[in-house]
Amino acid sequence: MKSSSVCIVCSDQARTQQAHELARWTGLPVLDKKSADFALQLCFETDRVMLYDTMLNTSIHVDFVSGALAHRRQFGGGRDQAIAKAVGLKHGRRPNVLDITAGLCRDAYVLASLGCKLFLVEQSPVVYTLIEDGIRRGQSDTACAEILKNFISWINADAIEYMRSINSNSRPDVIYIDPMYPDRKKSALVKKDMQILQRLLPKDQYDDELLTTALDCAAERVVVKRPLHAPALGDVQADTSISSKKTRFDVYLVKNNQ
Ligand SMILES: C[S@@+](CC[C@H](N)C(=O)[O-])C[C@H]1O[C@@H](n2cnc3c(N)ncnc32)[C@H](O)[C@@H]1O
The missing domain is CATH 3.40.50.150 (Vaccinia Virus protein VP39)
Structure with missing residues (x-):
């Protein structure tokens, strides 16, 4: 795994189109669940989009509310x-x-x-x-x-x-x-x-x-x-x-x- 490898993960069917549009635009692969092969995973989940870091086992997202x-x-x-x-x-x-x-x-x-x-x-x-x-x-x-x-x-x-x-x-x-x-x-x-x-x-x-x-x-x-x-x-x-x-x-x- 390269420390900067990135993929998109889409676990919410309602967001598949959005995830695939981003994939076409960026050339990033889309998976339906997290994979240890990628260091960074942009996850389209039901309630939010977050960027998960496999090595740090933590994620970031933009949060204005809390x-x-x-x-x-x-x-x-x-x-x-x-x-x-x-x-x-x-x-x-x-x-x-x-x-x-x-x-x-x-x-x-x-x-x-x-x-x-x-x-x-x-x-x-x-x-x-x-x-x-x-x-x-x-x-x-x-x-x-x-x-x-x-x-x-x-x-x-x-x-x-x-x-x-x-x-x-x-x-x-x-x-x-x-x-x-x-x-x-x-x-x-x-x-x-x-x-x-x-x-x-x-x-x-x-x-x-x-x-x-x-x-x-x-x-x-x-x-x-x-x-x-x-x-x-x-x-x-x-x-x-x-x-x-x-x-x-x-x-x-x-x-x-x-
Ligand atoms: C240190 S972060 C900024 C953090 C931000 N001030 C905040 O409060 O969350 C720097 C950001 O600048 C973006 N950036 C760096 N060079 C840029 C450029 N030439 N054009 C647009 N964005 C750029 C990076 O992609 C990165 O997301």
């Missing part, structure tokens, strides 16, 4: 959170944010819960399937649905191509980047959900180019999430940084809207 995000929605600290300050959220000022590395949408959901309009881009069809499924489930929960109204669009695309296609009249106020490989030396520091994403996604990411393209595209600022002591992305020094316990948000101010 768990950490629900807790943070209620007790998260509102506009005082570092991420909120980093995107420039103030009383009466809720910038719209293009999150070009949507992932499991946790950061996007925090910003949406504070009233920002979110536009999401995710390159991986597997992760994008998790996002679509999480949004679908979230929309059937009243409190969540209210926040998810702030998710204006979500697309499966490469962010660099997407940003290049934005015309100068529709620039997002803020572009948010949470790169995949933040130069962590100790793998113990990488949480299990990130370990799963790292197994799924190629190491050859164009993180530095994400930043340079974003600096040309955003109207007001670009925010890059980094581990507290990591070097700046692409060694491009930020105008300012806002830190929380383990995370630093590097803020690059731009003036592309004038």
Whole structure:
């Protein structure tokens, strides 16, 4: 078994068509039950879609309704959170944010819960399937649905191509980047959900180019999430940084809207 081999598992007949459409699009094999031959298995189950990691014997899915995000929605600290300050959220000022590395949408959901309009881009069809499924489930929960109204669009695309296609009249106020490989030396520091994403996604990411393209595209600022002591992305020094316990948000101010 290759540590990055991926398959689709569909155990719910009602979702067979969806699973096969994804298989045609991605070229991934579809099985009707889990198999130890694949390291990662995108499982279409009756109540959710999840990505199961055979080696870690655990799975991830996008969950807005319960768990950490629900807790943070209620007790998260509102506009005082570092991420909120980093995107420039103030009383009466809720910038719209293009999150070009949507992932499991946790950061996007925090910003949406504070009233920002979110536009999401995710390159991986597997992760994008998790996002679509999480949004679908979230929309059937009243409190969540209210926040998810702030998710204006979500697309499966490469962010660099997407940003290049934005015309100068529709620039997002803020572009948010949470790169995949933040130069962590100790793998113990990488949480299990990130370990799963790292197994799924190629190491050859164009993180530095994400930043340079974003600096040309955003109207007001670009925010890059980094581990507290990591070097700046692409060694491009930020105008300012806002830190929380383990995370630093590097803020690059731009003036592309004038
Ligand atoms: C560290 S995760 C983001 C986690 C996210 N901030 C959250 O709160 O769940 C990085 C994500 O960015 C995506 N990504 C990396 N490069 C990308 C690109 N060029 N275009 C679009 N998505 C990209 C990866 O596929 C991965 O899902």
